[in-house]
Amino acid sequence: MVQMRPRVSVEQVEEGEELAPKFDEQGLIACITTDAKNGEVLMLGYMNREALEKTIQTGEAHYWSRSRQTLWHKGASSGLVQTVEEMRIDDDQDAVLLRVRVAGSGASCHVGYYSCFYRQVPVGAAHRKGQKLVFIESTKTFDPQDVYGDAPNPTVL
DSSP states (O other): OOOBOOOOOHHHHHHOSSBOOOOOTTSOEEEEEEETTTOOEEEEEEEOHHHHHHHHHHSBOEEEETTTTEEEETTTTTSOOEEEEEEEEOTTSSEEEEEEEEOTTOOOOTTSSSSSOOEEOOOTHHHHTTOOOEESOOSOSSOHHHHHTTOOOOOOO
């Protein structure tokens, strides 16, 4: 059983076999989530200690919702549960990578797209020409109204 350990040395953190995550000032650690089938980035979320522990224990992705200030079991309300195929921790243990299978439509974005990264930002020459954001996903995977109904939108302005 993997347990989180206190951080005691650089060697332990970078080369050791102990999980010693570094949470930020708000008690959070960044988590990049990808599709286990094709490696596509689905989302960037955050985990607090409880979310990380629950993800390890259950094999299903849990996050800390910064907008709702609550633990969030991904898919609990939408059915789009993320089953963890693999979890990695980066070199200094301050970021997590999940490779997941997504239930249902396979989408992970509350807006209805497959990935939360459904727009491309123009850079370099395209930026200088004034190009706007480009939608790289042309259709939604599901209708958010059908899935979430009258639940409040988690996007905070």
